[in-house]
Amino acid sequence: MTATLNGITPLEHLGTLRVAGDDAVAFLQGQLTQDFVLLPPDQARLAAFLSAKGRMQASFVGVVRGPGEVLLVCSRDLLAAALKRLSMFVLRAKAKLTDATAEVALWGLAGEAAAAAGAVGPTWSRTHPAEGVDLVVLPPAAGQVRALWVAPSGGPAPAGPSLAPALWRWGEVASGVATLTAPLVDLFVPQMLNYESVGGVNFKKGCYPGQEVVARSQFRGTLKRRAYLAHSDSEPAVGAEVFHSSDDSQPCGTVVQAAAAPAGGFDALVSLQTRAAADGLLRVGSPQGPALVLQPLPYALLDDI
Numbered sequence: 001m002t003a004t005l006n007g008i009t010p011l012e013h014l015g016t017l018r019v020a021g022d023d024a025v026a027f028l029q030g031q032l033t034q035d036f037v038l039l040p041p042d043q044a045r046l047a048a049f050l051s052a053k054g055r056m057q058a059s060f061v062g063v064v065r066g067p068g069e070v071l072l073v074c075s076r077d078l079l080a081a082a083l084k085r086l087s088m089f090v091l092r093a094k095a096k097l098t099d100a101t102a103e104v105a106l107w108g109l110a111g112e113a114a115a116a117a118g119a120v121g122p123t124w125s126r127t128h129p130a131e132g133v134d135l136v137v138l139p140p141a142a143g144q145v146r147a148l149w150v151a152p153s154g155g156p157a158p159a160g161p162s163l164a165p166a167l168w169r170w171g172e173v174a175s176g177v178a179t180l181t182a183p184l185v186d187l188f189v190p191q192m193l194n195y196e197s198v199g200g201v202n203f204k205k206g207c208y209p210g211q212e213v214v215a216r217s218q219f220r221g222t223l224k225r226r227a228y229l230a231h232s233d234s235e236p237a238v239g240a241e242v243f244h245s246s247d248d249s250q251p252c253g254t255v256v257q258a259a260a261a262p263a264g265g266f267d268a269l270v271s272l273q274t275r276a277a278a279d280g281l282l283r284v285g286s287p288q289g290p291a292l293v294l295q296p297l298p299y300a301l302l303d304d305i
Contacts, residue, residue: 006111007163015076018100027095035205044136046200054213058082059180077182107149113160119147141171170259183239192225234290248287252276
């Protein structure tokens with residue numbers, strides 16, 4: 001049933017933060033995990049905004065539209081908080097942050113609809129299929145191409161058959177690349193969601209809040225949690241705890257995203273202690289809750305350096 005992951009859908013669960021001004025790119029360079037100064041014009045980037053302790057406050061797909069404008073696409077339920085917190089660091093920088101959700105139309109394209117629109121490059125590549133439109137190739141899901149269409153509000157929708165929003169949300173999970181939402185703020189170092197393996201962290205760029213924690217986790221091999229794909233017969237709630245059969249006294253992980261699977265049941269992204277993923281039985285919500293069965297990730301994890 002993966003062939004049904006084809007068509008277009010409005011992404012109403014996402015919002016857009018605009019950073020504008022002469023220092024827009026330089027400001028974000030000092031705040032996010034990604035290098036925007038050296039970003040080629042034909043690429044977009046996944047990035048995270050962290051606390052000083054290295055915990056994720058938001059995740060973004062960043063599109064640099066020029067030296068004075070960057071669009072950051074994120075979960076709508078945490079946009080206001082991310083906007084407020086990021087704005088605290090502007091200080092003397094010539095950069096203004098605003099909620100541009102009402103001004104920017106976001107569409108998800110999958111399968112043949114994405115390919116027909118021009119989403120044929122590698123993940124995070126960026127093209128301009130129409131005036132004022134950015135098309136960003138997203139990580140694939142179930143072998144299907146996916147893309148993000150970013151355009152001014154009120155413009156024409158991309159071409160293609162309608163895709164059910166629930167199927168798009170399943171594709172987000174199946175891609176293995178998590179989008180942070182409000183229940184998960186301050187819980188994860190980026191590597192706990194595999195961001196170093198999916199292009200969300202640049203280890204060669206300059207300083208940003210939480211950088212020391214991120215670097216220490218990577219280079220000293222101290223990371224003990226990773227993100228995994230899992231399947232359950234019952235729908236797991238985002239933020240729900242995961243328990244391992246060897247120890248029901250404390251959780252070993254957290255549900256990050258979940259969606260109904262086309263073939264039945266529910267697929268989920270879960271952040272787990274690596275030892276808990278090795279063997280034994282996983283249950284969600286409580287030690288007696290529904291079983292979680294791990295599935296293969298669609299990408300390889302980078303080894304600790």
